[in-house]
Amino acid sequence: MTEQRKLTSQSLVVMTELVLPNDTNVFGNLMGGRLMYWMDIAGALSAMKHCGTPVVTASVDNISFENPIRLSNVVHIEARVSRAFTTSMEVYVQVWGEDPVKQTRYPSNEAYLTFVSLDSGGKPQPTPPIFTETAEEKERYAGALRRRQVRLILGGKMKPEEAGELKAYFLPKD
Secondary structure, eight states: OOOOOOOGGGGOOEEEEEOGGGGOTSSSSSSSHHHHHHHHHHHHHHHHHHHHOEEEEEEEOOOOOSSSSSSOOEEEEEEEEEESSSEEEEEEEEEEEEEETTEEEEEEEEEEEEEEBBBBBBOOOOOOOOOSSSHHHHHHHHHHHHHHHHHHHHHTTTTTGOOOOOHHHHSOOO
């Protein structure tokens, strides 16, 4: 795979869904599992757009629901790669609800998902580096290394003392 310059903006995926009765719980709100399913699809499409290969979901960070999305409202999901590592990519996903009758848009939630790029044999393969343009993209890019270290520690794949980016937050200075 030849290394290509890929901008964060080139990985942008925008999905729109209508909340139908089959998507809701007994309170008339979009079921969290259905929203997570749509977020995973948008995140995977963004990751595939970036690396040009099939991907699998490796992790999903905390998803907190700020506002419920009601029956007959519209769901807007935006996903973009925030940082590429060796074979994995962190994807930032934002969700808004919209009441099309009142014409109001409101935040629902956001999350970071991690995807791994796969070769034709289903094995992890290198991903192209990502290049940021805006201040917001640069901030997300910088924070991605810390979020990755937290994921690895929680997953038992890294010891806390190995997390160089996190030491400054939790350990006293020498």
